[in-house]
Amino acid sequence: MxxxxxxxxxxxxxxxxxxxxxxxxxxxxxxxxxxxxxxxxxxxxxxxxxxxxxxxxxxxxxxxxxxxxxxxxxxxxxxxxxxxxxxxxxxxxxxxxxxxxxxxxxxxxxxxxxxxxxxxxxxxxxLLGFSQRERERSNLDIEPFISEKKNLTARLSFAKKPSLKKMYKNIWLGSFPALIAGAAKNRELYYSSYLQTYLQRDVRDLAQVGNERAFIKFIRACAARTGQLLNLADLAKDTDISIPTAKNWLSILMASFQIFLLQPYHNNITKRLIKTPKLYFLDTGLCSYLTEWNSPQTLEAGAMSGAIFETWVFSEILKSYWHRGLEPLIYYYRDKDKKEIDFIIEANQKLYPIEVKKSTTIKKEWGREFSVLSKFKKGTGKGIVICMAEKMLPLDDKNDAVPVTIL
Incomplete structure (x- = not known):
């Protein structure tokens, strides 16, 4: 099919x-x-x-x-x-x-x-694996995601009631067409074969990496850190390799579309911003396989549940642009006072803040840190918290909580 x-x-x-x-x-x-x-x-x-x-x-x-x-x-x-x-x-x-x-x-x-x-x-x-729109075979012509009224209204028209069980089944399975379309029946066998092909053709043949066992250990360590600030020294230590080798191997994973390094938003106004990128795996199924979660249920209940949910949201936002031939201006924000915003999309001379919460219960404090963007010269657009809520609900006069199914 x-x-x-x-x-x-x-x-x-x-x-x-x-x-x-x-x-x-x-x-x-x-x-x-x-x-x-x-x-x-x-x-x-x-x-x-x-x-x-x-x-x-x-x-x-x-x-x-x-x-x-x-x-x-x-x-x-x-x-x-x-x-x-x-x-x-x-x-x-x-x-x-x-x-x-x-x-x-x-x-x-x-x-x-x-x-x-x-x-x-x-x-x-x-091109990445199937987006949620492609997986559901609906609304393929929707504009790339941005938290402005027109875009949100269009997306809310097809947003379904979120199901935690279905969400984590999709996250755990991943977005590779063979798994979704049914050509590959066994997920574990598929990802095992995928890794062997990847090692042989991209890692060994093109990048000339000699120590494949150490490289597998490295890619597993990266998967365990999806959604976290990049720490090369930590990665190198856990994999028993040098920092220069870790940097080289990270570039291989980036070049072959396994990971994405999300850069922080900053300018010259303040020096109190964190300038380290965040690491995201681009396929949550492969990420879950590498970190050995053997079912959607154990993944949802496990220590990586929040990080993998955030990773899935990031990949969907990215696909909404890449699959329309566009390159988004997307960042994260974190300062030395530990104020953090998961994602910021820069568009229309504005900064659109986005938080991700794996929760069905709306909390009043959500979105409060969006106010830190007021110190930048660009205007601040509508802020949203993407969560498991059943419908869009206001957080205050400018920011809303929205269901994850708008993606």
Missing amino acids: YYSRSLKDVWLSASKHFPVLLLTGSRQVGKTTFLKHICPAGRTYVTLDDPSTRALAQEDGGLFMKRFTPPILIDEIQYAPNLLPYIKMEADSSSKKGQFWLTGSQQFLMMKGISETLAGRVAIIN
């Missing part, structure tokens, strides 16, 4: 304006399935996962381009970055748009030596 993606219209529109389009995202999030589904007749498909095709691309880019002519879909371009200058020449020699559709399992800007090769010629779009 095919699940439609929010990205469809954005991708097809970009294909009319750019000669090259690159779809990036972690392995098995549905990049190839999506592009093949919307691909018009006459476009050649070639994958660099095939050893002989990859060898040709790596050893003789010119011959490769003569053998596989545009319009073309090239899968897993990270295996042959040397093809990009040839793609650039082809793009420059023709006025046709959308001639090259590329996919990659690594962030384009982190591919060594090629970040500027296609500057001005390529549209780079990120």
Whole structure:
């Protein structure tokens, strides 16, 4: 069964304006399935996962381009970055748009030596696993999430009564299409195989990490810290590696879309702000697997329950932008007085504060720390607390509690 993606219209529109389009995202999030589904007749498909095709691309880019002519879909371009200058020449020699559709399992800007090769010629779009909208196959055209009245009103029109049981089942299962669509029946076997593929193709082949056992220990340590401030020294100590190695391995996880480092919001007005990023896993199912929660029930009742709930909310907000071809200005806030706001979205010359609470009971003190944003020059937009409430309820004259099902 095919699940439609929010990205469809954005991708097809970009294909009319750019000669090259690159779809990036972690392995098995549905990049190839999506592009093949919307691909018009006459476009050649070639994958660099095939050893002989990859060898040709790596050893003789010119011959490769003569053998596989545009319009073309090239899968897993990270295996042959040397093809990009040839793609650039082809793009420059023709006025046709959308001639090259590329996919990659690594962030384009982190591919060594090629970040500027296609500057001005390529549209780079990120894809993660299914969003909640895609999972439910409804309201795929909803605008990216922001806590302003029009957006919230549109989302409240389809928001269902939250179910803690269903919420944690979704969080525990994760967002990979094979698990949701039913192609993979056994969750544990799926994630075990996923890790082996990831280790072999991204960690060993591309990043040349030699100590795979230590790397698995490192990725597990990162998963256990989702939603927390990044502490490289702590990660290195727990994994018995050096801090430089921990920094390098963290960049590998970022480049392959396993984690996201959320930067703090700050400017030059105050020096009392924490400037350390927060670490978030991008798939809560993989995160739960790595931290060995063997059921949705144990996950919901366990020590990571709040952090994994916050992680899921963050990934949904991020998907609402990435799956519309947009890059959000999203941060967190924390100062040395320990005042903290989970997320801040910067838009329309305003700062929109968002807190996340895994609670059905509304508390009067929720949202009080949003007032710390008044010291910044930008205006403060509507603040919200995303929680398990059944409907939107006011916290005060400016801030509201909203059900998590608006995502």
